[in-house]
Amino acid sequence: MKITFDWLKDHLDTKLNEGKLLEQLTNVGLEVESVENLSAGLDLFKVAKILKTEKHPNADRLKVCDVDVGENEIKKVVCGAPNAREGLITIYAPPGAIVPKSKVKLVVAKIRDVTSYGMLCSESELNLSDESDGITELSSKKYEKSIGKSYFSKSNSNLIDLSITPNRPDCLGVRGIARDLAASGFGKLKNLKEKKIKSNVKQTLKVKINKEKNQACSSFGSCLITNVKNTESPKWLKDKLVSIGQKPISAIVDITNYVMLDINRPLHAYDADKIEKGIVVRNSKSGEEFTALDNKNYKLDDGMCVISDNKGVLGLGGIIGGTRSGTEFDTKNILLESAYFEPRSIRSTSKKLNLDTDAKFRFERGIDPLSIEDGLNKAALLIKEICGGEIGKIDIQTNETVKAKTIKFDTNLFEKITGFKISIKEILKILEDLGFKIKKEKKTFKINHPNLETRYFTGNRCC
Amino acid sequence: MSDIKNIQNNYSAKLNNNLSLEEINQIKTELFGKNGLISSQFKNIGSIPETDRKKFASDLNQIKDELQNLITSKINEIESKKINEKLEKEKIDVTLPERPFVIGKIHPVSQTIDEISSIFSEIGFSVEEGPDIENEYNNFTALNTPDNHPARDMHDTFYLDENKEILLRTHTSPVQIRTMLKDKPPFKIIAPGRTYRSDSDQTHAPMFHQVEGLHIDKDINMGHLKGCLNYFIKEFFEVEKIKMRFRPSHFPFTEPSAEVDIGYEIKDGKIVIGEGDQWLEILGCGMVHPNVLKNVKVDPSKYQGYAFGIGIDRLAMLKYGINDLRAFFDCDYRWLNHFGFDPLDVPTNYRGLSR
Numbered sequence: 001m002k003i004t005f006d007w008l009k010d011h012l013d014t015k016l017n018e019g020k021l022l023e024q025l026t027n028v029g030l031e032v033e034s035v036e037n038l039s040a041g042l043d044l045f046k047v048a049k050i051l052k053t054e055k056h057p058n059a060d061r062l063k064v065c066d067v068d069v070g071e072n073e074i075k076k077v078v079c080g081a082p083n084a085r086e087g088l089i090t091i092y093a094p095p096g097a098i099v100p101k102s103k104v105k106l107v108v109a110k111i112r113d114v115t116s117y118g119m120l121c122s123e124s125e126l127n128l129s130d131e132s133d134g135i136t137e138l139s140s141k142k143y144e145k146s147i148g149k150s151y152f153s154k155s156n157s158n159l160i161d162l163s164i165t166p167n168r169p170d171c172l173g174v175r176g177i178a179r180d181l182a183a184s185g186f187g188k189l190k191n192l193k194e195k196k197i198k199s200n201v202k203q204t205l206k207v208k209i210n211k212e213k214n215q216a217c218s219s220f221g222s223c224l225i226t227n228v229k230n231t232e233s234p235k236w237l238k239d240k241l242v243s244i245g246q247k248p249i250s251a252i253v254d255i256t257n258y259v260m261l262d263i264n265r266p267l268h269a270y271d272a273d274k275i276e277k278g279i280v281v282r283n284s285k286s287g288e289e290f291t292a293l294d295n296k297n298y299k300l301d302d303g304m305c306v307i308s309d310n311k312g313v314l315g316l317g318g319i320i321g322g323t324r325s326g327t328e329f330d331t332k333n334i335l336l337e338s339a340y341f342e343p344r345s346i347r348s349t350s351k352k353l354n355l356d357t358d359a360k361f362r363f364e365r366g367i368d369p370l371s372i373e374d375g376l377n378k379a380a381l382l383i384k385e386i387c388g389g390e391i392g393k394i395d396i397q398t399n400e401t402v403k404a405k406t407i408k409f410d411t412n413l414f415e416k417i418t419g420f421k422i423s424i425k426e427i428l429k430i431l432e433d434l435g436f437k438i439k440k441e442k443k444t445f446k447i448n449h450p451n452l453e454t455r456y457f458t459g460n461r462c463c
Numbered sequence: 464m465s466d467i468k469n470i471q472n473n474y475s476a477k478l479n480n481n482l483s484l485e486e487i488n489q490i491k492t493e494l495f496g497k498n499g500l501i502s503s504q505f506k507n508i509g510s511i512p513e514t515d516r517k518k519f520a521s522d523l524n525q526i527k528d529e530l531q532n533l534i535t536s537k538i539n540e541i542e543s544k545k546i547n548e549k550l551e552k553e554k555i556d557v558t559l560p561e562r563p564f565v566i567g568k569i570h571p572v573s574q575t576i577d578e579i580s581s582i583f584s585e586i587g588f589s590v591e592e593g594p595d596i597e598n599e600y601n602n603f604t605a606l607n608t609p610d611n612h613p614a615r616d617m618h619d620t621f622y623l624d625e626n627k628e629i630l631l632r633t634h635t636s637p638v639q640i641r642t643m644l645k646d647k648p649p650f651k652i653i654a655p656g657r658t659y660r661s662d663s664d665q666t667h668a669p670m671f672h673q674v675e676g677l678h679i680d681k682d683i684n685m686g687h688l689k690g691c692l693n694y695f696i697k698e699f700f701e702v703e704k705i706k707m708r709f710r711p712s713h714f715p716f717t718e719p720s721a722e723v724d725i726g727y728e729i730k731d732g733k734i735v736i737g738e739g740d741q742w743l744e745i746l747g748c749g750m751v752h753p754n755v756l757k758n759v760k761v762d763p764s765k766y767q768g769y770a771f772g773i774g775i776d777r778l779a780m781l782k783y784g785i786n787d788l789r790a791f792f793d794c795d796y797r798w799l800n801h802f803g804f805d806p807l808d809v810p811t812n813y814r815g816l817s818r
Contacts, residue, residue, distance in 0.1 A: 029711030031722075165713030166613040347611045364613055417719070417750055417767065419686030 001164045002244040003174055004157040010262070011178035014187025018158065024186045025162060030171055033161040038245065041098050042152040045121065046070060047143050048092035053084055058112040067092055067120070070148010078116035083134035089143045091126065091136045091151050094118040100127045127247070159245060169365035173264025183433035196377050197223070203395040205335055206278035211399065216305035216345030217281045217317050221338040221372040221396040223380050224272060228252070228389035230331050237386075252327045252334060255382045257358075265338065265375030266359040266367065268315065272333040274325040276310035279335075281317060281397075288313050292320045292355075304349045305341060318346050318363040319355055334383070338376045340369040372396060406448040408441075467519075470500050471526045478533050484541050491534050501527050568803025572672055572791060575779040576655045578810040579674050582698045583653045586691070588676065591652045593638035595659070599628050601637035606716040607754040614715045619661035621669075631659035634772055635675035636716060639751075642677065643759035648766045649680040655775065668788050672775035679751065679761065679768035685719070688748055688769035692723060696745075700782060702737040717749025717770055736781060743781075746773040 005018050016024075022032050049068045056062035056078060063084050067075050069092050077092070084090075093099065095108045095118050102125070108117055124132035162177070170176040182189035203224050209217055232238075233254040240258060241248050248254050256267040284300040290313035291297050298316070300306065305317040315321035318341035327334060347364040350356065373394060380391045409431075415421045428438055431447060439446040474490060482490075494501045504523055511519050580590055593601075608614050618633040638654035655674040663669050678687065689709065696705050706726030714720045723746045728739020748771035753763035776788055783802060785791070790798055 026710055029713070031710070031712070166617075167713040167715075343613075344611045347613065416682075417684055419684035 001162045001172055001177075003160050003162065003177060004243045005160070006157040006243065007174050007240065007262075008178055008181070011175045011190050011192070012181060012187045013190055014181075016186060021181075021186070022160070024181060024184060025160070025177075028180050028184045029165070029168070030177060030180065031163045033163045036159045036161070038159050038243065039152060042100070043150045044094055044097040045126065045151045046092050046094070047138060047146045047149055047151050048090060048120075049144075049147050050084060050086055050088045050090065050120075053079075053086055056112060056114060058114070062111065064114055065120070068147060069094070073148075075117045076115065077118055077120055078111040078114055079120045079135065081120065081122065081135040083137065084120060087140070088135075089138040089140050089147070091121045091138070092118060093121050099125050101125045129247075153239070157243060159243065166365055169362065169367065170264065172362050172365065173260070173262060175263050179433075179435060183430055189433075194374065194377060195381055197380055197391050197394060199391050199393045201390065201392040203392050205272060205275065207395060207397050208278065208280050209397050209399050210280060210282040212283055214283065214303055214345070215281075215399060216283075216342040217339055218342070218400050219340040219369055219372060219396065219398045220279075220281055221376055221394060222279070223336045223338075223376045223394050224333065224392040225336065225380055225383055225389045226272075226333045226392070228332065228334060228383060228387040230327060230329050230387055234386060250327065250329055251386045252331065252383060255379050255386065256336075259375055259379045259382070260358065260362070263371065263374060263378065264362060264367065265371045265378075266318065266362050267375055267379055268321050268337040268359075269327050270314065270321070270325045270335040270337065271327050271331045272335040273331075275314065275335065278309065279314070280308050281339075282306060282308060284313065290315070291323045292316070293323060293326055294320065294355075295323065298353055298355075301352060304352075305345050307337070316349060316353075316355075317341050319350055319360045320357050336376055336379055336383075338372045338379075340367060340372065406446050409445045409447050410443065411445065412443075467501075467504055467523055467526050470494075470504075471530065474530060475533065478530075478537055482537065484538065487534060487537050487541070494530060494534075495527075501530065567806060568799050569806055569808070570791075570799060571779045571783050571785065571802050571804070572775060574804045574808075574810065575775055575782070576672070576674070578699065579655060579695075579773075579775065579778075580653065581810050582695055583676070585698075586694065588651050588653045588678075591638055591642050591654045592656060593632070593635070593641050593654060595631060595657050596623065597630060597632040597637045599630060601640045602630060602632050602634075605640045605755065605758045606636055607752050607758075608715040612715060614713075621659050621661055632656075633660050634658050635673040636770070636772060638675055639677045639716075639755070639770060640759055643679070643756075643761060648761055649678075650768070651678045651680075652676070666788055668776070668792055670792065671788075674773050674775055676748075676771040676773075677751070677768070678770075679756070679766050681766060683768035685750060685769065688750070688771070691769075692746070692748065692771065696725060699778065700736045705737045706739075708742065712747065712749075714747055714749055716752050716755050718752045720747065720749035722747050733784070734781065745777060745781075746771055748772070 005021055008021075014021075022035065025032050046069055048070070050065045051068050051074065052066040053063045054065075056064055062078055062080050065077050065079050065084055067077050069075050075092070075094075093106055095106050097118070098105050099119075099121070106119055108115060110116070120135040122132050122134060123129040123136050126136070128136070162171075164171050168176075171180060179189050181187060203222065205222070205224055207220055207222055209215065209220055230250050230252050233241075233248050233251045237251070237254050237258060238248040241254060244261070246257065252269050256269050260266045282305075284302065284304040284306045286300070286302045288300045288306070289297060290300075290306075292315070300313070300316075306313045307315045307317050309325075311324075313322065314325045317339065341363050343364045343366050346360055350360045350364070373396070376394050383389065384391055411424050411427055414427065428445070431438060436447045474494060477490060478487070493499055496502065501523070508516060508520055508523070584590070602620075603612075603615060604610070620627075620633050621631040623629040623631065635654050635656050635658055638652075638656070642650060642652055642654070653674055653676045655672065657670055658673045659670050660667070661669060676691075678691070693705065693707060696707060697703070708724050708726075709721040710724060712720045712722040722744055724742035724744050725736060726739050727734055727736050727741050727743050729735070729741075748769060751768055751770050756763040756766060776791060779785065779791075780788065785802060
């Protein structure tokens with residue numbers, strides 16, 4: 001699980017510094033694997049303007065460019081990009097800079113007898129996108145005045161990689177980590193007043209969970225959003241994903257990823273126009289096939305939980321979606337999925353197909369079944385904010401109602417097992433900070449959690 | 464009668480000549496071989512009239528004994544003569560160099576296992592063993608790691624059959640199960656041994672060593688665990704003080720679980736254990752999960768206790784300054800000669816663990 005201190009601060013009020021944070025994460029059992037400064041050295045990459053291009057005297061495809069790198073300085077750079085042209089504003093990397101993709105350190109070099117001072121970069125070389133056909137083209141309107149300035153905004157937040165043990169699925173989201181830290185005395189968990197969807201538009205797309213033996217999906221929430229305009233994500237969202245090493249794709253995909261990482265609620269977005277006559281959640285039949293979003297074709301066995309429509313399999317529930325119903329930049333209507341899948345089924349299916357995804361990793365450890373609505377609310381409202389459109393009413397199909405588990409907790413057990421005593425008051429405070437609801441009985445306490453994955457305590461002795 | 468007398472006279476005379484060993488052996492065959500002169504006389508005993516038979520047999524036996532004795536004494540005579548001649552001629556060259564001889568060395572891992580066993584036996588642990596080839600139940604299921612549990616991913620297992628029922632144990636914890644099934648509580652054991660995981664790099668070998676510890680009794684709590692490990696680490700590294708921290712972690716078979724780090728620092732390129740502000744993970748431990756106790760028919764409302772698992776190779780590397788795990792298993796004689804131990808250097812607590 002990758003996080004940054006900045007992202008944690010969305011959920012956590014604290015005055016302590018990052019060094020203390022790393023210590024505390026380890027102390028609460030969220031082992032810090034590594035700390036990396038992703039933006040180190042990125043300030044060297046500058047917005048620059050090509051003033052003049054000439055053909056390279058000794059090479060047909062190379063050009064020698066005079067580049068304005070700000071502060072009245074002009075550098076000669078040899079460039080092979082076909083789109084290098086006079087007047088283009090692009091990104092310049094001086095000698096000494098390290099190219100993010102290849103990790104190569106640039107030096108002043110002679111390229112076929114012409115000395116090149118640095119490099120003009122493609123988006124791919126900067127890990128900004130897969131675009132590698134030419135150098136980055138920046139809009140002259142936006143960047144004309146920034147020539148000579150750093151392209152990347154400065155971020156002081158390091159990328160913190162945590163190793164989360166299998167008993168803590170609740171910490172596979174930034175908020176869960178913040179909650180744990182707050183309960184340990186590291187700041188205060190922010191009370192986020194999440195908005196709720198207000199809509200009376202009934203969902204027109206029908207969703208059905210087949211009642212059959214070993215049905216792994218007990219609950220399937222969805223929300224139809226019409227007339228959206230999918231675009232690139234806004235800067236705050238891109239920055240967020242980039243800060244933890246993920247690549248932004250499009251607003252809709254980025255939002256579902258963001259919600260998953262933020263509150264540990266995996267979602268899936270379908271292009272609603274590509275779904276034929278409603279969704280059926282059912283067990284697969286041997287021999288069924290579909291092409292997943294990783295562009296691989298998967299042949300299914302009997303009894304794998306699939307999301308399907310009239311035409312066949314759309315995706316493997318809780319593991320991976322299919323290309324047929326994937327969202328694109330021209331997608332107009334989307335169906336957001338937020339469901340609960342049985343960890344056992346997720347694990348055996350992904351093992352058989354040798355598939356590993358972020359969603360699978362979370363579902364096989366156990367996702368809070370009661371977070372279905374929260375996830376839909378958060379994602380749908382973000383989509384409306386960024387891509388426009390109209391949100392329909394949330395539709396939740398269930399096979400069985402999930403109730404928060406209540407357990408008896410004997411405070412004496414704590415001392416019996418650990419060999420030291422803390423006051424009941426202290427115990428109760430920690431449990432409350434962790435979000436437990438407590439009811440006092442004669443000698444024991446009844447505790448339950450309104451919206452934590454139930455396994456969070458069944459897997460453990462007491463809490 | 465005269466026949467055998469003649470044989471005796473003839474051969475006694477012959478034998479008294481100065482004969483060689485081969486010639487005497489030749490005579491021996493002529494007399495006592497399968498169809499030898501004396502042997503064939505014995506076959507005739509039956510055909511001799513009853514009145515003479517007794518005397519003939521007695522004479523024949525006497526002659527046989529006399530001839531045999533004579534042959535034996537002649538052979539001895541020749542042999543002792545030969546030896547005497549040899550002794551006369553031969554001399555020992557005491558100036559020759561001795562034959563080369565090599566004392567083997569004890570592998571650092573074996574030495575470390577002995578050290579660990581010695582320390583724990585001082586504080587009342589007995590040593591148990593289990594097989595390297597385990598079944599899936601003892602290795603996982605009984606240890607509260609049912610099939611499809613994500614914790615199984617933490618162990619890259621070598622399975623030995625299609626159904627994944629037989630495997631090379633991924634940790635020494637199945638010895639806990641075997642011991643508790645076999646006996647009645649209380650238990651206080653350690654179990655050193657080989658473990659296997661499908662993993663190989665500078666710090667992971669597909670075969671490595673662990674020592675398991677288990678202490679189950681009526682009132683054993685985490686305090687006892689901490690005290691026990693603290694004592695062990697101090698004894699093992701032969702230091703007075705040790706910086707140690709328990710970090711919450713997760714193992715399916717213990718709850719609560721912790722990983723233990725010890726403090727260290729690098730001084731003049733050498734690692735110093737027990738001080739400094741760097742942390743090094745050395746073991747995993749916790750209070751045995753009630754489900755594990757239930758699986759071995761121990762009542763968790765009456766008994767409780769701790770378990771730990773220590774990587775032996777890691778400890779040996781730290782104590783003896785070995786920086787590549789793979790060297791342990793290279794079978795390089797020069798390496799073993801350098802890092803190995805004298806077989807007479809048996810670690811004990813009273814004599815000191817290491818020299």
